[in-house]
Structure formats: structure tokens, C-alpha cells
Amino acid sequence: MGESRYPLLNWPLMHNNILREDLDALIRYLQQPDPMLTQSTQVRAFEEEWSRWLGVKYSVFVNSGSSANLITLCALRELRGLGEVIVPTLTWVSDIASVLQAGFTPVFVDIDPQTLGMNVDQVLGKITNQTKAVFLTHILGYNAVNQKLLDGLRARNIPLIEDVCESHGATFQGRKCGTLGWCSNFSFYYAHHMSTVEGGMVCTDDPALYQTLRMFRSHGMVREADDAKVKAEWAGRYPDLNPDFIFAYPSYNVRSTEINAVLGRSQLPRLDANNQLRTRNLEAFLSGLDGSKFRTDFAVEGSSNYAFTLVIRDADPDYRDRVQAAMREAKVEHRRGTSGGGNELRQPYLRRLYPDEYRKYPEIDHIHFYGYYIGNYPTLDRIRIHDLTKFLNEI
Numbered sequence: 190m191g192e193s194r195y196p197l198l199n200w201p202l203m204h205n206n207i208l209r210e211d212l213d214a215l216i217r218y219l220q221q222p223d224p225m226l227t228q229s230t231q232v233r234a235f236e237e238e239w240s241r242w243l244g245v246k247y248s249v250f251v252n253s254g255s256s257a258n259l260i261t262l263c264a265l266r267e268l269r270g271l272g273e274v275i276v277p278t279l280t281w282v283s284d285i286a287s288v289l290q291a292g293f294t295p296v297f298v299d300i301d302p303q304t305l306g307m308n309v310d311q312v313l314g315k316i317t318n319q320t321k322a323v324f325l326t327h328i329l330g331y332n333a334v335n336q337k338l339l340d341g342l343r344a345r346n347i348p349l350i351e352d353v354c355e356s357h358g359a360t361f362q363g364r365k366c367g368t369l370g371w372c373s374n375f376s377f378y379y380a381h382h383m384s385t386v387e388g389g390m391v392c393t394d395d396p397a398l399y400q401t402l403r404m405f406r407s408h409g410m411v412r413e414a415d416d417a418k419v420k421a422e423w424a425g426r427y428p429d430l431n432p433d434f435i436f437a438y439p440s441y442n443v444r445s446t447e448i449n450a451v452l453g454r455s456q457l458p459r460l461d462a463n464n465q466l467r468t469r470n471l472e473a474f475l476s477g478l479d480g481s482k483f484r485t486d487f488a489v490e491g492s493s494n495y496a497f498t499l500v501i502r503d504a505d506p507d508y509r510d511r512v513q514a515a516m517r518e519a520k521v522e523h524r525r526g527t528s529g530g531g532n533e534l535r536q537p538y539l540r541r542l543y544p545d546e547y548r549k550y551p552e553i554d555h556i557h558f559y560g561y562y563i564g565n566y567p568t569l570d571r572i573r574i575h576d577l578t579k580f581l582n583e584i
């Protein structure tokens with residue numbers, strides 16, 4: 190084998206967020222004489238602690254971020270009726286799949302290259318009298334909300350749903366993302382800021398939505414609501430049914446377990462400190478990159494990033510192939526297209542429904558072909574990050 194031109198950087202996409210102390214907390218929990226494993230008081234405590242951390246009244250813990258997306262859109266359908274939902278072209282598959290699965294029509298917008306979130310002018314321009322919600326994604330830790338969006342949606346009475354699965358702790362003007370709209374979704378999958386192995390959260394201040402989400406989490410069952418008035422209303426409307434078995438909605442079972450909640454509770458106290466380290470890392474990464482080769486002008490204010498965004502400046506496929514080959518050689522794990530692999534409209538499940546739509550969004554197409562993400566974890570130091578940017582700049 191010939192000698193490598195590049196240093197071996199051995200840079201994985203993520204380090205495990207679950208530490209020995211979290212496993213020990215779980216072992217202590219399991220060592221009780223008869224520990225409860227199915228959803229119970231640990232889940233409830235994690236929801237309360239998460240609500241306090243985020244600054245919302247209610248949280249509903251589910252088995253994944255995708256499940257959070259799904260029951261959010263189902264609840265939107267029940268509470269607001271069917272119609273259009275404005276979605277980004279850069280997001281995770283479940284953000285669009287949930288819109289389709291709940292029966293809505295997705296309306297797509299291009300991204301803003303600085304935030305990687307939705308282009309706010311396009312969002313406001315695509316609102317019609319059929320619009321039921323804007324379902325925004327904060328991409329890879331960058332806040333995607335601005336005041337124009339919040340004011341425009343408030344003026345038109347359109348609910349904002351925030352997907353914060355990739356941006357725990359990001360803020361807009363000091364307010365946490367996930368508190369800016371009607372409700373929000375989080376993921377606790379391995380790759381994110383903290384992990385419950387699998388897991389997700391739906392968060393809101395709206396009591397009616399909260400009760401509906403609680404039911405949707407567990408088969409659409411009315412007894413899962415925790416408001417006696419809500420239960421009495423359903424029981425009163427259906428006196429022929431056993432109140433323990435009233436299925437209000439055609440739903441799913443997306444509950445998590447006590448085991449996952451114990452892991453989440455153990456990590457939550459470390460989240461803010463870890464986010465600070467990751468934010469410091471992102472600053473070092475972006476300031477070390479050669480701005481003539483890579484984009485460095487991201488909207489970093491309030492960001493909380495778990496993956497470095499590496500976006501090649503010019504649409505040069507040969508240079509892109511060299512960057513990609515060099516990263517492979519240096520063992521720098523990466524994902525092309527960033528979140529969800531880039532232009533969601535290019536994916537087969539959407540091409541079948543909207544064959545030519547993907548051609549209309551140039552900004553996301555640039556990210557699709559020339560954008561990457563690379564791991565950013567709290568254990569990195571400046572020297573490691575300098576080695577990475579030096580390597581990238583020299584390609």
C-alpha cells in the first residue's frame with residue numbers, strides 16, 4: 190500500500206453520551222427489589238425535569254423523535270383539522286413522513302444558507318387559507334427562528350411547531366428553541382446532545398394539546414389523559430363504554446420505559462455544560478476553516494451544535510470528491526447532505542408524489558451535494574480541532 194498523504198485523524202461522528210455514571214444510576218435503579226420497568230414515575234419525573242429545563246408547562250416522553258413528530262401531527266389534525274403544513278426541504282425523513290401519515294399536504298420551502306433552516310420569506314409567502322401549521326426544523330444546533338417569522342405567524346394565527354431534535358439548548362434572543370411556538374419535538378437518539386438509547390419528547394404550554402398527546406402516546410386511550418374533566422367529558426359522551434377502554438383516536442403505542450427515563454434523568458444535569466463545550470468547539474472549527482474554500486458565515490448566535498457543518502463554498506464536483514476522499518483516508522467520519530442526507534425532495538418516497546419539485550430549491554441542492562457534517566463532542570480540545578481544520582484547509 191502507498192503512503193497516505195493525510196494524517197490519520199480517527200474522528201468518529203459521535204462519542205457515546207451515556208457515561209459509566211449513567212449506567213451505574215440505572216444499575217442502582219434495577220437493584221431495587223422489584224423495579225418498575227414500564228412507563229411510570231421515572232418517566233413522569235423525567236418529563237417534569239425536562240419541562241423545567243426547557244421552560245414549558247408540559248412534556249410527553251415517547252420512544253423516539255420520529256414518534257414525537259408523528260403524534261404531534263396527529264394531534265394537530267384532531268385539534269385543527271386537515272390542510273397544508275409548510276415544511277423544510279432540509280430536515281429528517283420523519284418530519285415529512287409524519288405530515289403525510291397524518292393526512293396533511295406538505296408545502297416545501299428552500300433553506301436559508303446561514304441558518305440551514307427554512308427561508309422565512311418563502312414560509313410567509315406560502316401561507317394560504319389552507320395552512321394549518323409551519324413545521325420548522327432547527328438544523329444541527331443553529332436557531333432557525335427570527336422575529337419576522339414569529340410576528341408573521343402570530344398575525345395570521347398559524348401555529349409554529351419546532352423540531353429541536355438536533356438543537357437541544359439552542360436559543361433565539363435568550364429564549365430556548367422549543368419554547369417559541371405552539372409545541373416542540375426533541376430526540377434522545379445516540380447521535381444527539383444526550384441519549385436515552387432511543388427516546389423523544391413533545392413539549393407545549395397548551396393544556397388541550399398536552400391531553401391529546403398523552404392519549405396519542407398510548408393507543409388513543411382516554412384514561413391516559415391526566416385531567417379529570419377531559420376524562421369525564423369523554424365518558425359522558427359515550428356512556429355505553431367502560432371508561433377504562435375509550436379509544437378516542439386511531440392511534441399507536443409510542444411509549445418509552447422507566448429504563449430510558451432513568452438514563453435521561455441521569456444525563457440532564459450535564460447537558461448545559463456539555464452544550465457550552467460544543468459551542469466553544471464550533472467557534473474554533475469555523476474560525477479555523479479557510480473561508481475561501483468553505484462556508485464559515487453561519488448564524489452561530491444562540492447555537493448549540495453537536496456536529497460541525499462543513500459546506501464547500503463553490504459548486505466544484507472535483508474538489509468535493511477530493512475533500513470526501515481525503516476525509517475517508519484520514520478516517521474523519523462524515524455525512525454528506527447534512528441532516529437527513531440533503532434535499533428531502535430528491536428521496537424516492539417524495540419523488541413518487543412530487544416528481545419534479547426537487548429542482549426548485551437551489552440552496553438546499555448546494556447542501557445536498559457540497560455540505561457535510563462531522564462529529565462535535567464535549568471531549569474535543571483546541572489542538573484536535575486545529576488539526577482537523579488544518580487538514581481540511583490543505584486539501
Ligand SMILES: Cc1ncc(COP(=O)(O)O)c(C=O)c1O
Nearest residue numbers: 253254255281354355376377378
Ligand atoms: C430533525 C430531526 N427530527 C427527527 C428525528 C428523529 O429522531 P429519532 O431518531 O429519535 O427517531 C431526527 C433524528 O435524527 C432529526 O434529526
